[in-house]
Amino acid sequence: MRLLVRFLGFLFAAGTVVFLVGVAGVAGAIWHFSKDLPDYSQLQDYEPPVMTRVHASDGALLGEYSKERRLYLPIQAVPKLVINAFLAAEDKNFYEHGGIDFTGMARAAVLYAQNFGSNKRPQGASTITQQVAKNFLLTNEVSFTRKIKEALLAMRIERAYSKDRILELYLNEIYLGLGAYGIAAASLVYFDKSVNELTVAEASYLAALPKAPAALHPVRNRDRAVERRNYVVDRLVENGWIKQADADKARKEQLNVTSRGNGAHIFAGEYFAEEVRRDIFERYGEKKLYEGGLSVRATLDPKMQVMARKTMVAGLVRYDEASGWRGAPSKLDISGDWGVKLADVKSLSDISPWRMAVVLETSDQSARIGFQPGRELGGAVSKQRQTGIITLDGVRWAKAASGPTKGRTPTSVAQVLSPGDVIYADPLFDKEGKPVEGQYRLRQLPEVSGAMVAMDPWTGRVLAMVGGFSFDQSQFNRATQAYRQPGSSFKPLVYSAAMDNGYTPSTVVVDAPIEIDQGQGAGVWRPENYSSGKYGGPTTLRNALRQSLNTVTVRLAQDIGMPLIGEYSKRFGVYDELPNYLSYALGAGETTVMRMVTAYSMFANGGRRVKPTLIDRIQDRYGHTIYKHDARECRGCDAPGGWKNQSEPQLVDRREQVLDPMTAYQITSMMEYVVQAGTATVVKEVGKPIAGKTGTTNDEKDAWFIGFSPDLVVGIYVGYDKPRNLGRGMTGGHLAAPIAKDFLKLALADKPAIPFKVPAGIKLVRVDAKSGMRAGPGEGGRTILEAFKPGTAPPDNYSVIGVADMDGRSPQGYPPGYQQGYQQGYQQGYQQPDAGNIMRPGTGGLY
Numbered sequence: 001m002r003l004l005v006r007f008l009g010f011l012f013a014a015g016t017v018v019f020l021v022g023v024a025g026v027a028g029a030i031w032h033f034s035k036d037l038p039d040y041s042q043l044q045d046y047e048p049p050v051m052t053r054v055h056a057s058d059g060a061l062l063g064e065y066s067k068e069r070r071l072y073l074p075i076q077a078v079p080k081l082v083i084n085a086f087l088a089a090e091d092k093n094f095y096e097h098g099g100i101d102f103t104g105m106a107r108a109a110v111l112y113a114q115n116f117g118s119n120k121r122p123q124g125a126s127t128i129t130q131q132v133a134k135n136f137l138l139t140n141e142v143s144f145t146r147k148i149k150e151a152l153l154a155m156r157i158e159r160a161y162s163k164d165r166i167l168e169l170y171l172n173e174i175y176l177g178l179g180a181y182g183i184a185a186a187s188l189v190y191f192d193k194s195v196n197e198l199t200v201a202e203a204s205y206l207a208a209l210p211k212a213p214a215a216l217h218p219v220r221n222r223d224r225a226v227e228r229r230n231y232v233v234d235r236l237v238e239n240g241w242i243k244q245a246d247a248d249k250a251r252k253e254q255l256n257v258t259s260r261g262n263g264a265h266i267f268a269g270e271y272f273a274e275e276v277r278r279d280i281f282e283r284y285g286e287k288k289l290y291e292g293g294l295s296v297r298a299t300l301d302p303k304m305q306v307m308a309r310k311t312m313v314a315g316l317v318r319y320d321e322a323s324g325w326r327g328a329p330s331k332l333d334i335s336g337d338w339g340v341k342l343a344d345v346k347s348l349s350d351i352s353p354w355r356m357a358v359v360l361e362t363s364d365q366s367a368r369i370g371f372q373p374g375r376e377l378g379g380a381v382s383k384q385r386q387t388g389i390i391t392l393d394g395v396r397w398a399k400a401a402s403g404p405t406k407g408r409t410p411t412s413v414a415q416v417l418s419p420g421d422v423i424y425a426d427p428l429f430d431k432e433g434k435p436v437e438g439q440y441r442l443r444q445l446p447e448v449s450g451a452m453v454a455m456d457p458w459t460g461r462v463l464a465m466v467g468g469f470s471f472d473q474s475q476f477n478r479a480t481q482a483y484r485q486p487g488s489s490f491k492p493l494v495y496s497a498a499m500d501n502g503y504t505p506s507t508v509v510v511d512a513p514i515e516i517d518q519g520q521g522a523g524v525w526r527p528e529n530y531s532s533g534k535y536g537g538p539t540t541l542r543n544a545l546r547q548s549l550n551t552v553t554v555r556l557a558q559d560i561g562m563p564l565i566g567e568y569s570k571r572f573g574v575y576d577e578l579p580n581y582l583s584y585a586l587g588a589g590e591t592t593v594m595r596m597v598t599a600y601s602m603f604a605n606g607g608r609r610v611k612p613t614l615i616d617r618i619q620d621r622y623g624h625t626i627y628k629h630d631a632r633e634c635r636g637c638d639a640p641g642g643w644k645n646q647s648e649p650q651l652v653d654r655r656e657q658v659l660d661p662m663t664a665y666q667i668t669s670m671m672e673y674v675v676q677a678g679t680a681t682v683v684k685e686v687g688k689p690i691a692g693k694t695g696t697t698n699d700e701k702d703a704w705f706i707g708f709s710p711d712l713v714v715g716i717y718v719g720y721d722k723p724r725n726l727g728r729g730m731t732g733g734h735l736a737a738p739i740a741k742d743f744l745k746l747a748l749a750d751k752p753a754i755p756f757k758v759p760a761g762i763k764l765v766r767v768d769a770k771s772g773m774r775a776g777p778g779e780g781g782r783t784i785l786e787a788f789k790p791g792t793a794p795p796d797n798y799s800v801i802g803v804a805d806m807d808g809r810s811p812q813g814y815p816p817g818y819q820q821g822y823q824q825g826y827q828q829g830y831q832q833p834d835a836g837n838i839m840r841p842g843t844g845g846l847y
Contacts, residue, residue: 047153048072048173050293050621051185054276057299057463057616061265063273065280067290071184072621073195075168078394082183082195084242085207086171088235091128099129099158105533128170129157131210134460152708176206190218192258200246201253204232218257219377226255257377268301270350271467271477276614283618283627293621299461299614299629307746308464312452312716315739316469319718320446324401328421332358339373343381345422347372348472354443357388359421364717366391366411369425369440390417394428394441416442445469448726450718451478451593452739454747457601457713459630460610462594476721483590484717488548488679489695489704489732490574490587491597492667495545495553497568498560499663505542505670505786506772509552511535516554516582518830527554527586530696530731540772542786545670546678548694550586557585571658572599587695596706597715603667603691606759607659607790616832631655662760666787668756673784675707679733683707686744688753694732699725705736712747712755727792751811762787 015329051066075083089095126134133153157166176186186206198206206230209216216225237247266273276298280289288294332341338358347356356371367390373382376605395416400406410416417423425440446469454464466553467477476482498507516525527550529535535551536543544552557565565585566578574591578584598612611629618627636649671691679694683705692707695717702719703726716736719726719737726735758764764785766775774794775783786794 002795019457022641029542039519046169047621048181049291052289052292054296054298056266056269056298056302058302060302062269062298062300063265063277065277065289068181068445069179069185069189070172070181071188072172072293073168073182073184075164075171077195077200078168078171078632079196079203081200082198082203082206083167083171083241084236085200085203086183086210087128088239088241089204089207089232090131090210092235092239094128095163097127099155129166130800132166132170132173133157135200139431174210175213176209177217186376190257199250199253200233200236200242201229201250201255202476204250205229205255206237207232218255219407222255229255266305267352268305268350268466269300269302270471271479271613272298272300272305272462272465274471274475275467275477275480279615280618285376293620294614295621295623297617299456299463299616300465301463303749307743308452308454308466311739311742311746312450312466314742315716315718315735316446316448316450317443319726319735320444320448321397322409323727325395325398325416325442325444326401326421326447328359328417330422331420332422334358334360334370338370339385340381342370342372342422343375345372348445348470350472351424351470351721353426354424355426357423357425357440359417359419359423360387360795361419362414362417364392364414365656367413367417369423371425381616388425388440390440390442391428394425394439398442398444441621445473447720448718449474449478449721450716450736451482452714452716453479453593453597453612454714454743455597455601455715456614456711457604457610457708458608458711460598460601461616462610462612462614462630463712465614474721478717478721479593481592482717483592484702484719485587485590485697485703485724486574486596486704486717487587487695487697487732488550489596489706490569490585490589490695491545491548491553492564492603492671492708493572494557494566494573494585495541495670496603496663496667497565498541498556500568500660501560501564502792503541503556503560504668504788504792504794506767506788507541508538508772509541509544509555511537511539511544511549511552514551514554518581525583527551527583538771540770542670542673542772543770545693546671546673548674548679553585557582572602574599587697593715593717596704597713600692600706600708600715601713602658603664603671603686604710604713605664605712606661606757607657607664608653609656609658652773652843660789662762662787662789665759665762666789669787671707672756679731680705680707680737682733682737683741683744685741686748687752688744688748690744690757692737692740694737695732696731700727700730701725703732703735705732705740707737707740707744707815709744709748709751710756711751712744714740714743714747758787761790763790763793764788765794772785 030593043059048070049066049068050070050072051064051068051072053061054063054065056062130153172182172184175181176183178189180186180189183195183206186209187198187202189191190206191198191202193202205218205225208225208231211228215221215677218225218230233242233247233250236242236333237244276296277289280294280296284292284294330345332338332345334341338360342358345356348354356372360368360370362368369388369390369736371386371388373384373386375381390413392410392413395410395413398416399409405415424443424445426443427435428439428441430436449468451468452464452466453462455462465477465479467479468474499505511529514527516527518525529550530548536547536549539547539549539552541552541556544556562578562580562582562585566575569575569578569589574595575589576588581588594612598610601610602608613629615627616629617625619625631654633652633654634649635652636647639646671693672689674680675690675692680692683690683692688709690707690709693704695704695706696702701723704715704716704717706713706715708714716739718735718739719830765788766783767773767786768775769784772794773787774796788794
């Protein structure tokens with residue numbers, strides 16, 4: 001008995017020693033692995049990389065920019081269904097354990113022992129807390145060391161943070177495939193839905209992804225993905241989180257994924273979105289753009305953007321097709337499965353409804369074409385093959401652009417197309433504007449390009465922007481990056497400098513040949529009007545701008561001085577520095593459409609400086625506004641306690657006045673005359689008050705029109721990227737103004753016809769439209785109301801200084817002295833180009 005007691009005592013002592021040694025070993029191991037654990041307190045201030053999102057003015061999503069597509073969603077905003085789905089798939093006891101699931105660990109250990117030596121990856125037993133520890137603080141290394149550290153961190157995290165905080169971190173950090181991080185981004189990427197809209201089947205599929213997103217690809221591994229999704233559905237039922245009927249419905253649901261691209265999400269908004277991206281990058285840098293979670297409200301009006309894109313493309317195509325058919329850009333071997341071969345040909349993705357196709361067979365009356373098939377999410381070519389017919393009506397425009405048949409209208413389809421031609425086609429419409437079923441029209445990518453900008457003149461907000469025919473074809477934004485000569489569209493700035501310095505719209509300048517000695521061996525410059533050899537003699541500035549007379553503009557610039565014009569061009573933001581050469585008064589310098597539209601906005605708004613912007617507001621990830629374009633002060637907008645019969649708020653506008661409001665109106669009135677009776681009369685069809693100016697550069701390389709209503713400015717240029725002649729007669733009035741007309745018709749369709757506001761102080765005096773002199777009693781048909789500032793007035797008669805008045809005879813309908821002034825002005829302008837060319841305002845004398 002005594003021996004038994006001693007033996008038991010020995011066993012107890014040995015057991016105690018072993019226990020103490022074990023405890024010491026465990027304590028030592030914990031100390032060993034704990035001493036270099038990462039600082040888990042950083043989770044408190046964790047800011048994951050979050051994508052920047054850009055929305056249009058109506059709230060529609062325009063673009064997303066990120067390296068990791070993630071939207072951070074607070075746990076309070078996550079639906080219970082989504083939470084339960086992830087708990088069912090990953091850690092059903094999450095809200096019960098202290099960070100480690102010992103039952104799961106035992107199960108994983110047994111499986112590890114069974115698979116030892118089989119090279120199979122050990123099954124994890126990680127709780128959600130352990131996954132947070134691994135994803136945030138550790139690596140993906142497969143080792144016992146990492147698992148021990150993971151478990152230690154998990155217990156510390158559980159003591160430091162609430163369960164909801166841990167789950168929030170997990171749901172926003174996990175990678176779920178297709179570049180999506182976190183449930184909010186994954187919901188958009190896979191199903192184009194917010195998490196609140198997910199069905200049981202969709203939530204279950206997302207919850208299935210953390211284990212192996214690539215292996216559960218919804219297209220490449222559809223069967224396995226559905227199997228794993230249904231497993232999660234079963235666990236939801238097993239845990240009592242959904243009803244059996246909901247589970248049965250979810251299992252039958254097809255796994256349909258809606259692919260969501262990274263580009264612009266608004267049709268025709270690609271150039272705009274890219275310009276916004278560049279702006280944010282320049283303001284805040286790459287990290288803030290792609291990881292900062294900025295919320296950007298852009299100025300884009302999606303409806304107006306579609307109008308701008310539609311009319312600009314139509315104008316480019318109209319000009320290009322008039323030049324004839326240049327032939328198919330490429331050929332394809334159509335033997336075998338033509339669809340697979342055509343799918344590999346690069347096509348433009350942003351020119352809908354145009355579609356790439358290959359000609360399969362041709363005859364005199366038609367050609368059968370096969371359209372490029374799409375690709376599934378996994379990259380495989382769709383098995384569907386769609387065909388159509390191009391009839392003779394669909395190729396009638398396609399006159400040969402060169403060769404012996406150049407300019408002839410085709411009499412058969414086979415003259416234009418042959419089997420294997422890779423082309424573009426879009427639906428053919430009948431005379432009533434309805435698409436003809438199954439019939440298509442041949443299309444040709446235009447070689448010519450151009451740009452358009454539409455702006456709110458009061459704020460500088462860019463409402464629409466087209467940077468070229470196709471962003472997919474060329475990402476070069478011709479609205480902001482292409483520096484081109486604006487030609488005569490620059491002249492209103494020359495005239496505004498004159499109006500601001502004592503001239504009036506009735507000031508008379510001689511339209512006659514002129515020679516400028518450029519000095520330093522540069523030779524003599526002889527500027528001419530577009531209609532070379534035709535001159536009108538003494539001409540009012542209003543008529544000179546209406547007819548876009550170059551000789552008058554040069555004489556005016558010579559008289560007021562190029563330094564003053566350079567100052568105005570800088571003030572309006574058209575040029576940073578304008579050389580003191582008279583040719584620059586005719587728009588010889590290079591600038592952008594955006595700069596020109598901004599300058600014209602200052603005419604439209606009464607001379608107030610505007611800064612162009614594509615962004616209204618930027619907020620950080622916490623909703624704090626870090627940028628706002630509208631810098632006006634609102635006095636009385638903060639009204640604690642609501643409205644209590646106080647005065648309405650007042651907006652204080654401290655923007656610089658760059659032009660006298662009366663001058664701005666005079667120039668506006670003169671440009672309204674350009675539309676009514678000048679080089680831009682095609683724009684009259686808009687049927688609303690429009691002012692504007694055309695521009696055509698030397699050798700007709702660029703065609704411009706900038707115009708505006710009281711609340712909208714639009715600027716357009718058309719030209720080749722490598723400037724070359726557009727063709728005789730291809731002026732701003734012929735090419736650019738019709739595009740502006742089409743756009744303004746759509747943009748102003750539901751707007752009232754509001755006239756331009758006449759500023760206080762302006763006197764409207766009836767004058768002769770040709771001579772600019774005060775109209776006499778009974779004169780009606782050719783008179784207009786001219787705008788004069790205080791202290792100025794139209795001349796009552798012409799008294800040419802230095803020339804004796806002849807007997808007063810004049811052509812029928814002209815005031816006395818006009819004919820002498822014409823003859824004398826023409827002769828002096830030709831013989832003495834630096835003198836005898838300006839009639840000073842209000843003096844009636846020719847100097």
